[in-house]
Amino acid sequence: MIGCSKCGKKKKVQRLPASRTTWKCSACRKPLTPPAKAEVQCFICANSVFLRESKINKSDYYICGPCCKHGRHRLLDNLRPEGFILVHKMNAAAGYTGFDIREPSDEEWASVQRAKRILELELQQYREGRSNV
Numbered sequence: 001m002i003g004c005s006k007c008g009k010k011k012k013v014q015r016l017p018a019s020r021t022t023w024k025c026s027a028c029r030k031p032l033t034p035p036a037k038a039e040v041q042c043f044i045c046a047n048s049v050f051l052r053e054s055k056i057n058k059s060d061y062y063i064c065g066p067c068c069k070h071g072r073h074r075l076l077d078n079l080r081p082e083g084f085i086l087v088h089k090m091n092a093a094a095g096y097t098g099f100d101i102r103e104p105s106d107e108e109w110a111s112v113q114r115a116k117r118i119l120e121l122e123l124q125q126y127r128e129g130r131s132n133v
């Protein structure tokens with residue numbers, strides 16, 4: 001049995017450490033100033049979590065899991081200036097998804113245009129198909 005030199009808490013140990021008079025329990029051994037934590041706040045519902053900065057994938061916006069599930073992250077699309085893209089980062093911070101709004105690279109721009117053309121074509125076919133019924 002050993003007692004914490006700070007709070008006096010007793011702990012069962014197999015072998016007494018050499019520094020038994022200055023031994024501290026795990027709670028007392030913790031540094032007084034915990035590592036810096038940053039707040040991650042859901043842009044929609046304002047729920048927030050505190051996470052160690054190393055655990056956060058820095059993003060412009062964060063949306064919590066439930067809000068993402070309800071498709072509320074689509075609101076961010078309203079903030080996206082014409083020609084910019086919304087980048088999703090799954091689990092950027094704990095259960096929060098990170099979103100960046102930024103200018104697309106040439107490659108991304110090309111793929112957006114390609115997707116747009118395909119969508120327009122599909123919509124056209126869909127409308128034509130409906131008018132035939």
Ligand SMILES: [Zn+2]
Nearest residue numbers: 004007025028
């Ligand atoms: Zn202690």
Ligand SMILES: [Zn+2]
Nearest residue numbers: 042045064067
């Ligand atoms: Zn939320």
